[in-house]
Amino acid sequence: MDKGWPAGIARHVLDSVGSTNAHALSEAPTLAGPTWFLGLEQTAGRGRRARAWASPRGNFHGTLLLFPKETADQVALRSFAAALALRDALVDVTGLPGAFSLKWPNDVLLNGAKLAGILLEATTAGAGVQALAIGIGVNLIAHPDPSLMEPGALPAVSLLLETGLCITPEVFLDHLAPAYARWEALFTAQGFAPLREAWLEHAARLGERIRARTGKDTHHGVFDTIDSHGNLILLTATGRLEIPAADVFF
Numbered sequence: 001m002d003k004g005w006p007a008g009i010a011r012h013v014l015d016s017v018g019s020t021n022a023h024a025l026s027e028a029p030t031l032a033g034p035t036w037f038l039g040l041e042q043t044a045g046r047g048r049r050a051r052a053w054a055s056p057r058g059n060f061h062g063t064l065l066l067f068p069k070e071t072a073d074q075v076a077l078r079s080f081a082a083a084l085a086l087r088d089a090l091v092d093v094t095g096l097p098g099a100f101s102l103k104w105p106n107d108v109l110l111n112g113a114k115l116a117g118i119l120l121e122a123t124t125a126g127a128g129v130q131a132l133a134i135g136i137g138v139n140l141i142a143h144p145d146p147s148l149m150e151p152g153a154l155p156a157v158s159l160l161l162e163t164g165l166c167i168t169p170e171v172f173l174d175h176l177a178p179a180y181a182r183w184e185a186l187f188t189a190q191g192f193a194p195l196r197e198a199w200l201e202h203a204a205r206l207g208e209r210i211r212a213r214t215g216k217d218t219h220h221g222v223f224d225t226i227d228s229h230g231n232l233i234l235l236t237a238t239g240r241l242e243i244p245a246a247d248v249f250f
Contacts, residue, residue: 005174006181010035013170018044020063021121021135028065028123028131037063038173042137059158060116060138060169064180068132075122075129077192077230078184079106080199082118082134085180087202090115090138092175093167094159101204103154104223104232104248108138109204113157115139136176140167152249196226205250210234212246219243 005011010033017023017039024037039062042055055061064082068075086108091097101109108116119135143156160166186194200206205223212219212234221236232243 004178006178008033009177013038016041016043020061021119021133024063024065024133025121025123025131031065035065036173036177038169040169056142058141060140060172062136062173064134066132068129072129075132076120078134079118079120080195080230081183081187082136082180083108084195084198085176085183086116086136088179089172089175094163094165102199102202103204104226110157110162113155115157115159138172140169140172192228200225211249212243214243214246
């Protein structure tokens with residue numbers, strides 16, 4: 001993998017920030033192009049469904065701000081580009097390709113435990129997306145207390161605890177930024193199809209029984225695939241089910 005910083009991408013390192021996503025979106029009107037924001041400390045991190053994200057100093061809290069031109073549904077597929085880039089960067093720094101897998105819709109697992117999460121947020125202009133923030137959190141040195149985890153959720157782990165490697169956020173960004181640039185270039189040139197194929201190669205629990213919780217409903221079935229829109233395809237007792245958004249439990 002090319003370790004050089006990607007051309008045309010700015011970089012801002014913040015000693016402390018509330019939320020890198022919120023900060024990036026607030027700065028969007030002043031920016032000339034794509035920009036990475038790295039928060040060495042994040043005091044108001046968020047995960048999916050506005051859940052708090054533990055953000056101690058030493059972990060990775062970063063956001064890539066983009067100005068995409070596609071429709072909103074296509075823009076959302078960049079979560080898969082981010083997941084693939086995260087996996088590439090983690091393999092690059094550890095040399096452990098078999099240790100990392102991808103959990104639909106937005107997590108990266110290390111030895112089956114949650115290591116990283118992705119959160120996409122955007123500002124809109126009419127029917128389109130004005131600015132997209134791809135927020136990424138990685139447990140480089142610490143992970144949440146198990147007592148704070150949702151019942152049934154996967155256990156969390158840190159890179160340091162699981163591998164013994166101590167990687168700084170700045171060094172990790174040096175690997176992540178070029179990895180993302182490669183998947184972004186492929187996505188803009190060829191669309192979602194090659195990303196879908198690559199993501200499925202590393203999908204956690206593909207072909208196994210899982211639970212998908214959508215609001216008040218919980219669906220049980222076999223994780224068959226993801227479709228061309230990134231939907232989870234679940235084979236249930238009553239048939240094939242397409243799920244655009246859900247919390248997945250193993």
